[in-house]
Amino acid sequence: MDVRPFLRRLPARYRRPLEVGLFVEVPLLVVLVLAYLAAGHGGGGDFEIFRKAGNAVLHGRSPYVRPTPELMGSNDRFVYPTPFALPFVPFALLPEKVGAVVYLFLCVAAVLGALWLFGVRDRRCFGVALIGVPVYSAIGIGTIGPFLLLLLALGWRYRQRRIAGVPLALAAAAKLFVWPVLVWLVVTRRWRGACGAIATLAGVLLVWLAIDPSGMRRYPETVRVLNEVERWKSYSPQTFALSLGLSVTEAEALAVLIALITVAAIVVAARSRGERHAFSVAIVGAVVATPILWLHYLILLLVPIALTRPRLSRVWFLPVVLWVSPHPESLGVIWRIAVVLATVVVIAVVTYVRAQPAYGRNAIVRA
Numbered sequence: 001m002d003v004r005p006f007l008r009r010l011p012a013r014y015r016r017p018l019e020v021g022l023f024v025e026v027p028l029l030v031v032l033v034l035a036y037l038a039a040g041h042g043g044g045g046d047f048e049i050f051r052k053a054g055n056a057v058l059h060g061r062s063p064y065v066r067p068t069p070e071l072m073g074s075n076d077r078f079v080y081p082t083p084f085a086l087p088f089v090p091f092a093l094l095p096e097k098v099g100a101v102v103y104l105f106l107c108v109a110a111v112l113g114a115l116w117l118f119g120v121r122d123r124r125c126f127g128v129a130l131i132g133v134p135v136y137s138a139i140g141i142g143t144i145g146p147f148l149l150l151l152l153a154l155g156w157r158y159r160q161r162r163i164a165g166v167p168l169a170l171a172a173a174a175k176l177f178v179w180p181v182l183v184w185l186v187v188t189r190r191w192r193g194a195c196g197a198i199a200t201l202a203g204v205l206l207v208w209l210a211i212d213p214s215g216m217r218r219y220p221e222t223v224r225v226l227n228e229v230e231r232w233k234s235y236s237p238q239t240f241a242l243s244l245g246l247s248v249t250e251a252e253a254l255a256v257l258i259a260l261i262t263v264a265a266i267v268v269a270a271r272s273r274g275e276r277h278a279f280s281v282a283i284v285g286a287v288v289a290t291p292i293l294w295l296h297y298l299i300l301l302l303v304p305i306a307l308t309r310p311r312l313s314r315v316w317f318l319p320v321v322l323w324v325s326p327h328p329e330s331l332g333v334i335w336r337i338a339v340v341l342a343t344v345v346v347i348a349v350v351t352y353v354r355a356q357p358a359y360g361r362n363a364i365v366r367a
Contacts, residue, residue, distance in 0.1 A: 040097070041100075062212045114146070115306050125311070129316070132318075133320070145297065148178065156279060165197030169200035173200075227292060234294060243333075280307050
């Protein structure tokens with residue numbers, strides 16, 4: 001799966017320009033185009049949602065709307081715990097277009113920083129990661145995906161310390177489908193990290209209760225309605241089942257089954273392959289088990305790729321393949337869902353079967 005032999009076979013006069021063009025110039029052009037669009041239109045849809053939520057909190061209002069199918073179906077409402085609107089208060093104070101550009105470059109920095117924390121030192125990997133559809137979509141829309149990736153990287157980098165539970169719990173609180181990383185803390189017996197995670201989750205709840213108690217009470221209903229109106233157009237196995245004609249009950253049962261398999265897989269991976277593979281399995285399981293899977297969620301698949309293939313190999317190009325279906329939503333189209341899920345499966349298998357040695361202090365060790 002290593003692409004380096006192919007590159008070495010090229011004449012030197014072709015190899016260097018090819019590498020510079022593909023891994024430096026193209027990613028830089030992609031970022032500059034996105035920055036130009038952000039400067040012209042004020043950023044992507046999710047950034048505007050977060051910015052409005054930050055403005056609401058700044059003025060003492062709840063960032064939520066009444067959880068009805070009509071309001072939630074427009075896919076332009078804030079659906080995160082209220083404390084996660086607080087980081088966007090400064091953006092509410094900035095001009096919209098300026099804030100959008102600043103946020104975009106922060107997202108790029110978060111992706112590159114996360115890969116570095118996971119032990120990636122091959123500069124080509126940084127470039128190819130930026131041109132994959134998940135990263136492009138996450139940055140272009142203005143999601144928090146890059147920062148989820150960074151939180152996961154911080155949790156992994158400081159996994160030997162109690163503080164590891166803090167970023168992992170924040171990631172799981174912001175996006176509930178990331179819950180398998182908390183299972184990973186328990187399975188690998190990182191009790192100090194687990195205690196830190198519990199304390200962090202308690203802190204998030206207390207802040208939420210203090211600044212938006214009414215929104216906190218309505219949040220379970222918000223999530224329920226959101227799942228009802230959005231699950232038919234995502235890329236999840238549950239959506240795939242619905243598109244094939246299964247009933248809602250059968251699709252929900254499938255989601256529960258996948259969640260149980262995820263827990264079992266984390267346990268097996270931790271005992272047979274070590275904590276590195278178990279962490280990768282937790283991330284893949286989170287992506288597959290979520291009832292609603294948008295294309296930009298696949299940015300988290302950089303975790304197993306970076307952990308097990310820290311140098312350039314073919315698996316780094318799999319997110320680029322998703323340009324065959326770059327639409328953020330599947331709209332229930334079977335072939336689109338099949339392409340995305342097949343990509344997830346291939347990445348999961350390839351990264352689990354064989355790992356490359358990492359660099360220096362981040363070298364792979366037996367757990």
